[in-house]
Amino acid sequence: MSPRTPASPAASRAPEDAYTAEPFVPDRADLAALREAAAGCRGCPLHRDATRTVFGAGSAGARVMLVGEQPGDQEDRQGRPFVGPAGKLLDRALAEAGIDPGEAYVTNAVKHFKFTRAGTGGRRIHKAPTRRETTACGPWLAAELALVEPELIVVLGATAGKALLGPAFRVTRVRGTVLREEIHGRRERLVPTVHPSAVLRAEDREAAYRGLVSDLRVAARALG
Ligand code: URA
Numbered sequence: 001m002s003p004r005t006p007a008s009p010a011a012s013r014a015p016e017d018a019y020t021a022e023p024f025v026p027d028r029a030d031l032a033a034l035r036e037a038a039a040g041c042r043g044c045p046l047h048r049d050a051t052r053t054v055f056g057a058g059s060a061g062a063r064v065m066l067v068g069e070q071p072g073d074q075e076d077r078q079g080r081p082f083v084g085p086a087g088k089l090l091d092r093a094l095a096e097a098g099i100d101p102g103e104a105y106v107t108n109a110v111k112h113f114k115f116t117r118a119g120t121g122g123r124r125i126h127k128a129p130t131r132r133e134t135t136a137c138g139p140w141l142a143a144e145l146a147l148v149e150p151e152l153i154v155v156l157g158a159t160a161g162k163a164l165l166g167p168a169f170r171v172t173r174v175r176g177t178v179l180r181e182e183i184h185g186r187r188e189r190l191v192p193t194v195h196p197s198a199v200l201r202a203e204d205r206e207a208a209y210r211g212l213v214s215d216l217r218v219a220a221r222a223l224g
């Protein structure tokens with residue numbers, strides 16, 4: 001620890017440097033206890049404007065874990081991941097690829113919705129989380145991985161990829177391939193693909209959707 005002068009600019013930045021969910025994550029908890037503890041997380045400033053924590057959903061026995069970016073407007077209102085338009089598209093693509101969406105554990109790199117307002121009181125517009133925020137929220141994802149112990153992680157888009165595999169991750173380079181990496185001390189198998197929201201925004205939506213399904217088929221084959 002370097003000595004700090006309380007009145008210095010460095011001291012006023014100190015709370016940001018300390019963004020982390022770590023003190024809120026209970027030891028030896030099951031998924032229900034983790035979810036309950038995450039509801040009270042104050043590990044970074046994103047809890048302030050969001051309605052609620054959106055923790056992962058699914059069974060501890062799930063063979064596959066899907067990791068997205070952060071909850072969106074609908075997820076923030078309903079308290080469950082991937083229940084909005086991106087989630088509906090994802091469920092359809094999973095089913096088409098041969099993965100039962102109901103059998104998957106679904107979560108996000110960041111558990112609170114980050115947004116800006118379109119004008120005063122306007123629509124809430126998604127804003128990408130920073131690396132500092134994904135790092136702060138990482139202990140929740142690590143705890144979910146340790147409990148679920150999935151056989152395969154499907155990485156949905158760049159934010160999830162960078163959160164799990166580091167800042168050098170490029171979805172275009174590795175999508176649709178099976179990666180083997182050490183993550184939070186565990187040897188994991190991962191199949192990255194595009195984020196379903198990117199499919200919704202794509203100029204050629206049909207082609208983008210086909211690409212997503214094709215990557216998910218790689219995941220289905222890896223699961224056997
Ligand atoms: N996008 C995500 O990354 N996660 C959700 O839960 C919903 C939309």
Ligand code: SF4
Binds near residue numbers: 041042
């Ligand atoms: Fe905690 Fe994650 Fe929410 Fe930040 S985004 S307050 S670290 S749960």
